[in-house]
Amino acid sequence: MTDRWFDDAAGPVVRPYAMTRGRTRSATGSRIDPVALVVAETPADAAGEARPPAFPGTAGTAGGTGVLGPEHLDIVARCRRAPQPVAELAAVLDLPVGVVRVLVGDLVEAELVRVSRPVPPAELPDERILRDVINGLRAL
Template sequence: MSADGQGRSHWFDDEAGPVVRPYAMTRGRTSHAAQHRLDLIAVVVAEPDTDDPGADPTLSPEHVDIVDLCRDTPQTVAELSAELDLPVGVVRVLVGDLVDGELVHVNRPVPPAELPDAGILRDVINGLRAL
């Protein structure tokens, strides 16, 4: 804490801007019911038929920012976290809220266990070359 010469003290520097704690953005929640689907590379896509999210008074500015970013281009959870400068856990909770409100949907990546085996693909390619 430093004094500014006029007897007032500063708890942060002037470049820090407004400070809102992550737990305030999520209303104290650390997870969401849909969180099991929200790994870092899950792609968040805005629903095409949604109205202007800024007109909804129940949404926070961060919710609106997520919908706006995903409306232009689908974004991964990691990209949203970086773009909004928010912790990944906060973004997961906020995206879960938006999924519940049907403002966005999430496309999960295919788990590696469900991908075809590389050996099978190699055999198919070799078979096609043999024709």
């Protein structure tokens, strides 16, 4: 019996640059942080199912064909269940973070998702204050 090459062993059939149509940045041009949360804003139809519309106004542009790809739909579906960090989406979808950044940027441009920026470390509360609050709660 000869060994056969099955689809599971083949690895990714479509190269990442094909998913983004050769782009390394989304049309918005903004760089999306890997820890930023992606929140879906997809309208639902009467049955509660997400309606995946085409990208508005992107037909014929360098950025796309005006149609959502399967990876875009996967991202929207996962983010409809719960907000997801970009890095988590990349891990779950088994795609490079750079590809997911471009795909999320496309979805932001199409107003299907929004990205909540991470809090800068300088704006986080001081650890000493948090310890004082915890100690105060324990004293109650």
